[in-house]
Every structure is written in C-alpha cells, then in structure tokens.
Amino acid sequence: MIPSTSEYSTIQKPLVDFLKKMGYTYISPQEIQERRASTSEVILKDILGTHLSKATFTHKAQSYAFSPEGIARAMRELESPSSEGLLKSNEKMTAKLLYGVEVPQSLQDGSSKNFTLPLIDFANPYANDFSFTEEFEVLRVQEGEKEKHRRPDIVVFVNGIPLVVIELKKSGVKIEEGISQMIRNQKEGEIPYFFRFIQLTIAGNNQDAKYGTVGTQKKHYARWVEEDEDYLPPFFGESDPHAIQKLVYSLLSKERLLEMISSFIVFEKSTKKVARHQQYFAIKNTLKRVQSHSEGERAGGLIWHTQGSGKSLTMSLLATELKRHIPRAKIIIVTDRKDLDMQIHKVFGNVGIRVSQARSSAHLGELLSSGVSVITTLVHKFESLRGKIIKSDRDIFVLVDEAHRTQSGELHRCMKEVFPSGCYIGFTGTPLLSREKGSLQKFGGFIHKYTIEQALKDEAVLPLYYEGRIVEQFVNNEEGLNKRFEILSRDLSDEQKADLKAKFTQFRQIAPNLERLEWVAWDIFNHYKNVRPFKAMLATSSKYEAIKYHQIFESKDWLRSAFVISAPDMREGYEDVDEGNQDEVRKAWEGLMKKYSSEEAYMQYIQDEFVNGDEIELLIVVDKLLTGFDAPNVACLYIDKPLKEHNLLQAIARANRLFEGKDYGLIVDYRGLLEDLSEALNSYEVLAGYEEGDIAQAVISLQKQSLEVKEKYQALREFFSGLGDDIEEYEVFLEDRSKREEFYSLLLEFSKSLKLLFSGEGYQKDLTPKEIDSFKKALKFYVELKRNVQIRYHEKVDFKSYEKQMQELIDRYIGANEAEVLVELVGVFDERFLKDEGQIGTDNARADRILSATSQVITQEREKNPFFYDELSKRIQKVLEDYRQGRIDEAQKLIDAKQIYEELKGYSRNDEQSYPKALVKLAQKAFYDNLKSKFEDEEKLVEFILELDLVFVQKSQKPDWEHNIEVIKQIEQKIDDLLYEYHISIPSQEIEEFIIYVREIGQKNYAS
Secondary structure, three states: OOOOOHHHHHHHHHHHHHHHHOOOEEOOHHHHHHHOOOOOOOOOHHHHHHHHOOOEEEEOOEEEEOOHHHHHHHHHHHHOOOOOOHHHHHHHHHHHHHHOEEEEEEOOOOOEEEEEEOOOOOOOHHHOOEEEEEOOOEEOOOOOOOOOEEOOOEEEEEOOEEEEEEEEOOOOOOOHHHHHHHHHHOOOOOOHHHHOOOOEEEEEOOOOEEEEOOOOOHHHOEOOOOOOHHHOOOEOOEOOOOHHHHHHHHHHOHHHHHHHHHHOEEEEOOEEEEOOHHHHHHHHHHHHHHOOOOOOOOOOEEEEEOOOOOHHHHHHHHHHHHHHHOOOOEEEEEEOOHHHHHHHHHHHHHOOOOOEEOOOHHHHHHHHHOOOOEEEEEHHHHHHHOOOOOOOOOOEEEEEOOHHHHOOHHHHHHHHHHOOOOEEEEEEOOOOOHHHHHHHHHHOOEEEEEOHHHHHHOOOOOOEEEEEOOOOOOOOOHHHHHHHHHHHOOOOOHHHHHHHHHHHHHHHHHOOOHHHHHHHHHHHHHHHHHOOOOEEEEEEOOHHHHHHHHHHHHHOOOOOEEEEOOOOOOOOOOOOOOOOOHHHHHHHHHHHHHHHOOHHHHHHHHHHHHHHOOOOOEEEEOOOOOOOOOOOOEEEEEEEOOOOHHHHHHHHHHHOOOOOOOOOEEEEEOOOOOOOOOOOHHHOHHHOOOOHHHOOOOOEEHHHHHHHHHHHHHHHHHHOOOOOOOHHHHHHHOOOHHHHHHHHHHHHHHHHHHHHHHOOOOHHHHOOHHHHHHHHHHHHHHHHHHHHHHHHOOOOOOOOHHHHHHHHHHHHHOOOOOOOOOOOOOOOOOOOHHHHHOOOOOHHHHHHHHHHHHHHHHHHHHHHOHHHHHHHHHHHHHHHHHHHOOOOOHHHHHHHHHHHHHHHHHHHOOOOOOOOOOOOOHHHHHHHHHHHHHOOOHHHHHHHHHHHHHHHHHHOOOOOOOOOHHHHHHHHHHHHHHHHHOOOOOOHHHHHHHHHHHHHHHHHHHOO
16 A cells, blocks of 8 residues: 655655656556565566576577476575575575576486576666566564564565665655664564565665665665766756665666676675775776776776775775676785785685685795686785796786885885786775875876765764873973983983983983873773773884783773784894883783784784673774774774874774764874864874875864854754743643654754763863853753653653763763653553653643553554544544643643543453444454444444454454455455445445455454
8 A cells, every 4th residue: 555645745756756767667566466475475476487488598509498397496496485594595595696596407308407597687687677666565574563564665676576675764854764674674573585685775765865785784874976977967857856866876777786786795704795886986997997908908096995985895896897807817916914915815705705825926926827816915925026027917907905005116116027917906095195196197097086075975984083182291300310311321422412312302202101101091091981882992102001001901990901012022132123121021922822822813812802892992002903903893092102194094094983873983192193183184294295185074173072062052942942941841842743853863963962072171171161061951951851752742762872872971971860861651551651641740741641642552553443543533633722722721631631541441452331232342343433334224234243253253264364365355255245235335436445445444453
C-alpha cells in the first residue's frame, strides 16, 4: 500500500518518476504481490527466468541455450537459505552475481558437463532487465512482533534480483533516521535474507543523500561528489535536481551501477566496503591516463588523498582494475618502512589479492620473472640494484606509497634504472610542500587530489581542534648552576665554552626534567576527563621520556597507559644516537621482552588492546605508530615533541578518524608548535611551504569555540523567543512533535559545542564569568525541559551516546545531582501509569501525558478497528481544541483525558460491556464497530460476524496465510458469498473495496 502523505508526494513520487525517466521499468506494489507466492520471496522469478533463458554457452565452437533444468537449478541455488550470517552469505551471493552459477548441461554426444550461467551481463549493460518497485513488503524473520513486515521505500532489481535499497525521509528529518532503519533491517530477526542480495544501500531526501552497502556503519555512509560531466545536471531538462536525484543518477545509471558492483565493492575480512567518490575518480583517472597511449611508456602521476580517506583501499582497487584492463600487468607496491609494507600486504590479502613480499633485491628479480602479479617491496631494496635493468616493460606498474618521501631524489632514480619503462604512480596522504611539487611534475603531475577541506565537507574525517599549553621550566639556583658549568668547562677555550653554553641553554629547554614530565602528566590526567570514553595518544621526544611518562601514570594511578618504543641497541658500549639514559631504556626493553617474548608479539598486543580492548586508555609513542597507525577511537593527541611538516600533519591525523559518538578530534600541544591559529596555517614555521588551500582546516583553534557556543546558545533562545521563565509554558510550546524534534537538535548542537569548549582552557579569556554561568544554567534548564516533555508527551526514549556525554558534561561542570537525564517510560496499560502520571506537573501536563500516550496506542492499533480508534482520536482532538479555545479549564481537560483513557483501556483488555453478548472476541467487536452501518437488523449482523469469525479462524491456521495469494483469494470469495447470503446492499463499484476492507480488519485481528 502506498502512503498518501506529503512525504510521498514531495519525495517518493518524484523519485519514482525520475527512475522511470532513467529507463527503469516501474512495477507497482500490486503487481509485485501478484508475481510472488509470498512476502518471504524476494526474487522476481519470472523476470530472472526470462533473462536466463536468453543466456548461451559455447562448446566446441557451437553455441547452445541453457536447459530449463539448468536454469531452474541456478534459481534454486539463489533461493537456498543460508545460516552463515548476513555478511558471509552476501559475499557468496556477490560472487554468484559477478561470476555466475555453475550448472550441468547435457551435450549432443550424450555427455554432461558444467557450464557457467551468468546472472548479469556486465559487458553489455543494456542486455539486462532494470526494474524497481516501491513499498516492497518483506516478511520479517522474527515472529510475534506487532510489525510482521518491513517495507523499504524503493527497491531496484537487475534481472529480477534485488540489488539496491533506498530509504527516503521527509524534508526536515535527518537522513540518518533512514540509515538507522537500513541498519536495523539487516539484523537477525528482521529481513537479513533480503539483504544478502543487496549491493548498494541509499538513504536521502531532497536536501541530502548518502550511500553505503551491506554492513556499512552509520558513520561510514558517504556523500557522492560527481566529477564526470556526463553525470552532472541538468537531468531530463531539470537544471536543479534534488540531492537524492543527483545521487541516484550518479550511482544507478545503468552502466555506472554495474560498474560499481563489478569493480568498486570489495570484502575486506569481516567488512564489505564500497568505494567513495574520491577513490572511484582517482582510479578512473588513472586508468584513463595509463591507457592513453598504445605504444611507449605509460603516463603515471601522483594521487594525493588526505589521511583517513582510504588510501590503502584505493591502491588495492587500482591494482585489481589494472589487472582487469591490462591482463599482462605486473604491479610493484613500494613503501619506505617495514611496518607500512606489512600493513599494505595485509590490506591486499584481506580483499583477496594474492601478494608476494620481496625479501631481498635478488628475490625481487625472481618474483618478477615468475608468474606473480602483485609484489610488495621496500624502496631501499632498489639501491643495491642500481644500474641493473631487471625488466624493461611498459606493463610494469610501480605504486609508491608515501610518495612525498620516495618519489624524488636518489631512491626514485634507483627505481627508474631498475624499471626504465615502468609506469610510476605515487600515493600520499599529506599535502606536498611547494618545493616537492616541482620535482613531481616530471612523473606526470597530479592524477587526483582530495584535500583536507574536501574530506571535512564530505564528513569523511572529523574536524581537529587545537590548544597550545606550556609547562614552564625554571632554574632553582642559577648561581650554583653557573658555578657547576664553569667547573665542567674549565679545560675548554673561550670559543668552546661559548659554544657549549649556547648548546646547554638550548638543551635545558627540552631536556627530560622529571618535574616537568610530572606536571605535563598531571595536566593530561585532568584533561583526559574530557576525552573519555574515547582514547588518547601522547607523542614524546625519546624512549626514556616515554618510559618515564608511563611510570608516572602507573605509579600515581592516574591513567591506564602503555608505551611503544623501537628496540634499543643492546650491545655493550654502543649508544643509540640522540638517546640518553640508555641503561634505563635497555632495562625497560628487557622487561618487555620477558613479558612478550618478541618485538612483533609486543607490538601486536599493544595495537590490538589499544584499538579493541579496555586496558589501555593512553598510548605513549615516540616514532612508532605516530604515523600510519589507524585507531579510530583516538579522540585526542597530546604532543610533547618537536614535529615539522609531513610528520606533524601525519601525527595530528591520528585523532581525526570517524568513530561512533565521536564528533571531533583534539590536539593538545605542549611544545608551542602552532602557537596562534588566528592566521592562516601556512604562516607558521612548522608548516611553512604548503599552499594555503592544501591545508585549509587542518586544525581549528579551540578558542574559536567561544563564538560557536554563543551562536548555539542564541539559536536556542531565539527558538523560544517570547516565552517567559515558567517551564510549563515551554512544555506547552513543545506540544507539536516537529517543534520538539527541532528543539532536541538545537540542544544537541549546544551541548556538543559546550563540551568541546570546556575541554580547553582558552575560553576563559574570551568569555566573561557571567557568560559561562549563563551557558551552564541554560544547559541544566534545557536538559530538564527535554526530560519533562518526553514524559509529558509519552515519547519512547532512545538513549544515544551523546546523551551519556551530555550527562557527563552536566556532572562535571554543573554538579552531579543538579539534573536528571531521561527516565524510563511506563507502559500505557501498566498499573503504575496513572500513579506515575500523578507525579508530574500541573493538571494540564498530566492531561497531555495521558492524551499523548493514548494517541500512540491509537496510531499503533488503528488498523484493527478503524471505526473505534478514529472516534477516540476525534474526541482527543476535541478536548485539545476545547482547551485551546478556553471552553474547558485544566481540571476538566484532565477529567476528559482520563475518561478517554479508561475507555481505551477497557476496550484493549476486552472488558467493555456495550457490545452484544454473543460477541466475546476483540476481533468480533472490531467487525461489529465497522459493519453496523451496513445492517439494519442487529441480530443478522451478529450472525454475519460469527460466520466471518469462523472463516478467519480456519484460514489463519494455514502457513503464511496473511500473505499467501491463494488464501487471500479464498477469504475474499467467502466474504463475497456471505454478503450475498445476508443480502447486504453495497453499490457494485464499492463492493471490491469493501471486501478488501473487511479482509484487512480480519487479518490484523487474527494475526498470531
């Protein structure tokens, strides 16, 4: 059934018309129902059968059609149930979609042989059948629930197989609600068997639209930014299409849809991933470039995608596409660090690409001569091969990771000598310095760019906020220190003394003074309260400092920390360069090796526990894991070491990854790296040399939050403009649900902004104590108001992560007991309902709670007895209108509300006495209410209802009786027979509609 709402007419219907214009065949819900034996059947078998009957196979140069038996077998295989879990089942089904199904075929010589029956013709998109429907009814797995079906708004089929699901939301409602529905429907007990075929999931409205695939978490749903002119508006003469139409045109145009399914969706271990727009266009641009010349060297270039945008996945997708389009291709993936080499090897392996690691220069030569297609190696292995051509071949592709470090200078020249005709494609996650851009032009320039600012706009990464802090060091006894220096340098010349003094003055500013480390640790301990429940990293200057910080946190029981260092030189008499306190570092390392047995085991444990466990809150690092380590649950990076240029940008990106409930990342700098962010970032020494547009919005000053909080606070005040101080007045103002939703959204933004503000200290300079006090009081008032209205209007409470954070904010900055966040709502017919209702507010508030709760039940139950519930609904509206017009006071409003409630309660419990005695079931009473206008004789009406009761009692025993078309037809025929038997006079043009009306009431009441 298609809803006749404004949401349908303004969003769903225009999209239906749009898909028709795109060449999709529309199948109405009524036609869909006729094509299926039941609502648990999700493949349109007639369409699939027709398509498969056109498929052919070749044997001994002769073409044959597949037999009906082979086609039937393939269709059975698609429909066979799976108990492996949705993702595994979807992976196997995707393989069938891509590669077809093996079926036995009888040959003319009497033998039988297996041949592949393709389900989709990817080579010829228009040889496939593209169709769609709306309100596609799918039976839920879980029994005994009120809602027996889920109805995705739009489902797209290719050859009768459902491949795309679209959920639509009315304008003004965040599309995240549609995403939540999509995720819910994939769970056990819902309709996971339907989703095992699905390749793309889309949620949107006229203002916004995002896409994902099966298993995609809400935070990873992405927007699409189109770069191909052929897919840009105008569409069908319309120059300003809606957001959902733009996304649908980009992803569901027939060639693009099949291309996305065949080339841009991958399974990575326990996750299914679909390419984002920057990955798609980077790969398309690369393929176009490398195939632009049929002879000679292929053109390469650089792909710069900011950190967090899926660089490793882009590389693996590109490797697959290169092999698909250039079968002879050999792909060499080059990194400059062992850990990156291992990481890329792991990513490629996870997505099913067989990779060999070059153990040495000689091994690299052996692998190139073998049949191995994809090889990973460290860039330094090329140095010993300098001057030696291993392979001169235009079909060798050298993919260089972190190209800003390896794509210029000696290392690149070594690679060029080894593979003189190879195609070099560089990847980097950080912007290039101006001096680097010139040297990279010789490799073909940029293939594709995706900047920090673009990633923020796409919500692919989170904004980073910066605050600089300083822990001053001072000398307790300057005179004594000078005397000690004189003794130390007594044998030096004046020039040597001056040089040593200058170096000592510089050294003592950054030397690991224990007292300074303790003060920084104390500051981190206090600040980390703002970071929980997320995790943090601390970057420090030396192995010794990392160890000391860990010891401080551990001994004082401040934070659960761990440190990561590289192995020190354990040989006696040898010292690590730039590393003091060698004995203590060696001692700590020996302790680690006793506990973990090897460096690899130690690193593996630390990374796994930090990302997935609860034992480590703060990870202390020096260089290892400061770049290239992906821990999305890190919300703050504390920096206590000098960092410059690429290292700084890579380090701060540890905190900007997406994670559930995390809204931003924090950088707390104890070295004054960025001092004052009121000017453009490229004016700072540590980031000088970058073009401003390349690093725009890399980090944002935390001090700017004071202005944002003022704006969010003002938005709330303007929303309630004209209201006084009485909280009851605010509650009445929020009677309308849409107003409440807008209020909740404004409150969420204010609370998030306030939490971020309080996580720093600079706001105290920008805000007066009076302003800060106003914000705290406002938060307390609005949270209490939210609690009150959710109780008053009997809303179901959804405890989201932000509400927990909001409570922590209140506890920390306002007082732990000042405000209560939401309470559990009592069921409408629970004995406590009226008792609890008596605990809240005025008569008006109590009446509103009763009427809101009653309205909820009416909405949920209406289809069981439209007449009865519609009458109650009219009475509720009359009470509300009478009160608004002043015809009744608060006391009378409460009396009337309780009377309606008691009638509803009496009917729901089947103790209502106003019905004929022969009618004892609620179902019989429902028929009575809705049919009595058609009967003049009540006795006849009762007989008619009892006959109807027998019909539904009998038919409801059959399996899936509510959705089985044969059973439905039998019920409707029996109703028609009874109408004739009892001489019920209904106009002929209305009789079919009336029969369906009676049948639907019966189905709702007799459903198990």
